[in-house]
Amino acid sequence: MITLHEVCKQFMQGDEEAHALKNISLEIKKGECVVLKGSSGSGKSTLLSLIAGLMQPSSGKISVDGKEISKLPEAFSAQLRRKNIGFIFQKFHLISHLSALENVIVPLIPENLPVHVLEEKAKAIMAQYGIVHKAKMRVNRLSGGEQQRVAIARALVNNPSIILADEPTANLDETLTRELIVSLEVLKQSGVTLLIATHDPLFFELPFVDRVIEIKNGEIIL
């Protein structure tokens, strides 16, 4: 379960303080699929980063699976992120000089497990997404759809209970978008909590989406 209680986030823009999020309180249940809608700059991505522990809130509390992530030391929040949270980025954010397999393994490297264990795990998830035959190829030689599937495989390699997706269809064509939606639906059916930040209207009417929350100027309005 994810809980946010009166969360605020401010940034300094020059000498002025900009309020990215204002008093956000929200509760997302385990296995729920929630879509965060809002225009660019509304604060959706900041909210995802806060939940993932990638940044600290200026005030308020954020708990993930009962642990207050905003108060955890950096090493523990990284561990929580590695074990419980998978991140799907708008621009995939793959590491271009590594192969598809190596990209999927990257989140597991700090675990210091034997290579064959990591490869087995990574190949199993890549097989689910039909890219295991591309395992040895460098990711910058893969098509956009293949890169997206590598990014999803990387997000899922640790078998996370929460998936955070930031504008996951922004760089995809219609076919790839449909592929992604199918993947997300499968995840939802397997009990994974999904939090999707998007302004793509396609997501607002999907049958597996439980709630759509609108954010405007850093505040929840719906």
Add this chain to the structure above:
Amino acid sequence: MSFKPNFLLLDYAIRSLMRRFGKSFFIFFILSLLIFVLASVLMIADAIKLELNTTLKALPQITLQRFSAGKQSDVPLDRVEALLDIEGISAVTPRVWGYYYFKPAGVNFSIVGIDAYEEQYSATLSTLTQRFDVKLLEKENGMIIGEGVKKILEENYYTEFFNFITSEGKWQRVRIAGVFHSDLALESNDLIILPKKLVYGIFGMDESKATDIVIKVTNVKEIPTIVQKINERYPDMRAITQDDIRVSYQNIFDYKSGFFLALFSICAFAFFIIIYDKTSGLSSEEKKEIGILKAVGWSSDDILKEKFYESFTLSVSAFLVGIVVSLFYVYALQAPLLRNLFMGYSALKPSFVLPFSVDASMLVLLFLLSVPIYIAATLIPAWRASILDADEVMR
């Protein structure tokens, strides 16, 4: 931060280095070059110092030279007996020697005259007079030469004898009776030992005189007093003690060390440009990668470990390559170019082998001046980037 080795992280670090091959190779090259130059110079300096110290130990305690109107002149032999009267002096030996310029090779040989009935003033000469029959040398007009001299003479087709040109312009044919090897290469590599009679003839010297006089004392602490007594009795003589020679050698060595300083400055400048470049920050691509790694679950510690592996691999391999190449350059190739910088003195020109001398503290100093500095210069900007919000560096 625990340091249990993580081989996947090491593999990741090596791949990162290979990805930036051009930049990594440039840093590796400069760092290796820096280590190579510094290590070579220090090894040569150590080897020469070792050689000089050994030579100094073999030098006479006091050498007396005579000066007439500011010009060095030969010393009358009748002063030998008079010097023995001074209390504290245990032995007085007149020396007949000089430099002989061998024009075809452009080098100076040191010519020393010996007498079969005389006590030798240096360990090298004592050994030589025991090994070779000096009376036979006198009888057959023979000479004993150092290996360096032999090499040069052979290059000029003198394999059995050598024709000296005397001060009167006449030929003096001398047979090569023997060749000696010596550990004291600097002192004796250019040495030719001849019977005194022949040396007098070659240099056109009066046989009642010597080039200089060497003195042995019973108590080394008495040397300043004995020097004072000699100066009072013979105002035209100058006494040179072992310490004077040590200072003189040291001055020459310090002057040569100026070249080392110049080389060091150039290398250090190049190294600190790299360090400045590293500490001034990471490229946007590197920052973005750190952001991605944090987003997928790496902690700042993991990122620093990876950067540590990267910088450690690069700097330690550059250090080892630099040291190995300098060992090969100095001791296998005998340090061409740099060796001449340190020994550019014609009397020393006949070749000699640099004795092996590697100072462990020098290696440790070089390591500390290069590897930890480079690692720190890599870790500091990586640490700065790793404590930023991942969200910020990924954008």
